[in-house]
Amino acid sequence: MSLNSAAARRDQAFHLHPATNLRSVLTDGPLVITRGEGVYVYDEEGKRYIEGMAGLWCASLGFSERRLADAAYRQMCELPFYHSFAGKVPAISTELAKRLIEVAPAGMGKVLFSNSGSEANDTAIKLAWYINNALGRPKKKKIVSRKRAYHGVTIATASLTGLAFAQNDFDVPIAGILHTDCPHYYRGAEAGESEEAFAERLAANLEALILRERPDTVAAFFAEPVMGAGGVIVPPASYFERIQPILKKYQILFVADEVICAFGRTGNMFAAQTFDLKPDIMTVAKALSAGYQPISATMVTNELYDIVLAQSDKFGIFGHGYTYSSHPVPAAVALETLKIYEERDIVAQVRGVAPRMQAGIRSYADHPLIGEARGIGMIGAVELVRDKTTKQSFDAKAGVGAYLVRRAQHHGAILRNMPGDIVAFSPPLIIREREIDEMLWCFGKALDDTWAMVKEKELA
Ligand SMILES: Cc1ncc(COP(=O)(O)O)c(C=O)c1O
Numbered sequence: 001m002s003l004n005s006a007a008a009r010r011d012q013a014f015h016l017h018p019a020t021n022l023r024s025v026l027t028d029g030p031l032v033i034t035r036g037e038g039v040y041v042y043d044e045e046g047k048r049y050i051e052g053m054a055g056l057w058c059a060s061l062g063f064s065e066r067r068l069a070d071a072a073y074r075q076m077c078e079l080p081f082y083h084s085f086a087g088k089v090p091a092i093s094t095e096l097a098k099r100l101i102e103v104a105p106a107g108m109g110k111v112l113f114s115n116s117g118s119e120a121n122d123t124a125i126k127l128a129w130y131i132n133n134a135l136g137r138p139k140k141k142k143i144v145s146r147k148r149a150y151h152g153v154t155i156a157t158a159s160l161t162g163l164a165f166a167q168n169d170f171d172v173p174i175a176g177i178l179h180t181d182c183p184h185y186y187r188g189a190e191a192g193e194s195e196e197a198f199a200e201r202l203a204a205n206l207e208a209l210i211l212r213e214r215p216d217t218v219a220a221f222f223a224e225p226v227m228g229a230g231g232v233i234v235p236p237a238s239y240f241e242r243i244q245p246i247l248k249k250y251q252i253l254f255v256a257d258e259v260i261c262a263f264g265r266t267g268n269m270f271a272a273q274t275f276d277l278k279p280d281i282m283t284v285a286k287a288l289s290a291g292y293q294p295i296s297a298t299m300v301t302n303e304l305y306d307i308v309l310a311q312s313d314k315f316g317i318f319g320h321g322y323t324y325s326s327h328p329v330p331a332a333v334a335l336e337t338l339k340i341y342e343e344r345d346i347v348a349q350v351r352g353v354a355p356r357m358q359a360g361i362r363s364y365a366d367h368p369l370i371g372e373a374r375g376i377g378m379i380g381a382v383e384l385v386r387d388k389t390t391k392q393s394f395d396a397k398a399g400v401g402a403y404l405v406r407r408a409q410h411h412g413a414i415l416r417n418m419p420g421d422i423v424a425f426s427p428p429l430i431i432r433e434r435e436i437d438e439m440l441w442c443f444g445k446a447l448d449d450t451w452a453m454v455k456e457k458e459l460a
Contacts, residue, residue, distance in 0.1 A: 015030070035063075039430065051063065051414050052442075056286070057228055058286035059292075060287040061428065067340060068289075068292045072333050074332065075333075078328075081329075084321065084326035090331065093327075093331040096334050096338075107279075108301060109302030111299045111300075113326050114297070115295065115322065115325075115330075117151075118152025119154065120283035122152070122157055124220070124222070124255045124298050125156050127281060130320075131311075139216055141219050142177070142219060143222060144209065145222045146179060148163060148231060149223070150166070150227070150229035181205055183199070184233045186371070187391070195236040196238055202239065221243070223243075223257065224259070225240070228260040228424075229418060231420055232380060232418075232426075235275070244278060253280040256281070258271055258284050259283055262288070263287035263288065263341060263346065264287070267350050267351055267354055269346075280304060281299065282298075282299045283298050284299070290340075294330060346429055350378050353433055356437075357375070357425065360436060364443075369460070371384065371391050378429055379425070381422050384422070385421075386459065387460065401420075401421030403449075404450040405446070407446035408442050411441075415443065425443075
């Protein structure tokens with residue numbers, strides 16, 4: 001990392017860095033990335049890093065898929081912009097919508113595109129409200145999210161997000177947002193409680209919350225099938241099996257936020273298949289275009305669409321959408337991405353390499369710093385603890401996870417530290433076994449460095 005390079009100085013001068021420690025980026029400078037190749041990215045000095053996070057859980061096909069660049073270029077030449085307001089639509093967007101509904105789990109019937117995961121979830125909230133107004137249930141508007149959820153950072157989605165860093169001093173949450181338990185067995189289980197009993201207790205808590213608030217005030221339940229930014233939390237096997245009937249019982253819409261999970265990450269095309277989910281609304285983004293273009297989608301069942309259709313008759317317009325909903329260039333890139341997933345059987349690729357990554361992550365489980373090593377498919381994490389027996393965490397100010405990630409970067413791998421000293425792995429899905437080994441080798445070296453630092457500073 002060149003702290004004094006012209007590029008770094010320019011960046012310091014002009015960027016209000018998102019999701020960043022603004023003070024340390026001022027002193028240390030940002031890591032300036034200039035190009036990518038396969039699962040690697042290169043900084044301005046030519047140093048190579050294995051991208052263990054696929055950027056932000058999104059660059060599923062790595063950083064040099066020429067077909068996606070060509071698809072964008074072709075579309076730029078043919079029709080660089082058009083929109084879908086007032087009954088118009090770019091042809092390519094229609095093609096993408098059709099393909100998305102074909103690959104999506106049964107039940108999804110219509111799709112509305114946006115530019116980001118946050119907007120897709122925002123749209124889902126608005127649809128839940130609109131639908132309940134249409135059904136003559138004006139009080140049924142509260143949304144249940146979960147502690148440690150991450151659904152975005154717009155005003156409404158930052159309200160759903162159950163992480164302090166996304167809410168502090170932003171005057172959120174807005175009214176009407178409820179947070180129920182996070183399904184993290186390692187942290188949330190009571191002494192001697194089985195995973196089954198834990199899942200049962202969480203389901204009972206959700207039902208009690210709904211009853212306390214009154215079912216006729218609760219509109220929707222949002223869930224990431226595997227929680228990402230909250231710490232890569234894979235729920236107990238029976239969790240969703242227990243939650244879904246409760247939602248049905250009280251006519252609460254189930255919104256599956258598959259922004260991270262969709263398109264292979266959990267070992268199926270959608271996590272809805274991995275966890276046997278029957279969502280009413282489903283949001284996707286990120287790997288929809290392999291991260292190459294900003295695009296997201298909110299999918300709804302035909303049953304919900306019919307309600308929206310009838311309600312829009314009342315106003316003569318369905319008054320929601322963005323200038324860049326259905327933008328043809330991201331649509332072309334997403335369509336090509338879906339073609340590549342099919343041609344290269346991305347699900348088989350994930351199933352082929354995931355055991356290597358999961359076993360590799362778990363091979364560190366006995367290390368004195370690691371409280372839990374976890375994951376599914378091509379998403380995983382380790383949770384660093386001060387005391388393995390009591391599961392006591394480090395003081396957040398000690399910055400142990402951040403230190404590990406810095407050391408991993410030094411050794412040549414980009415990983416991500418999340419609240420609670422949880423270090424995540426979510427590499428491009430095209431990663432090969434030897435690249436997984438390389439990523440984990442860098443992690444191992446960083447773990448050794450971290451252990452030495454912890455001992456030297458007597459943090460544990
Ligand atoms: C599960 C989930 N939902 C929503 C979002 C928000 O997406 P965006 O950053 O594109 O707004 C994210 C971002 O990481 C996410 O992980």
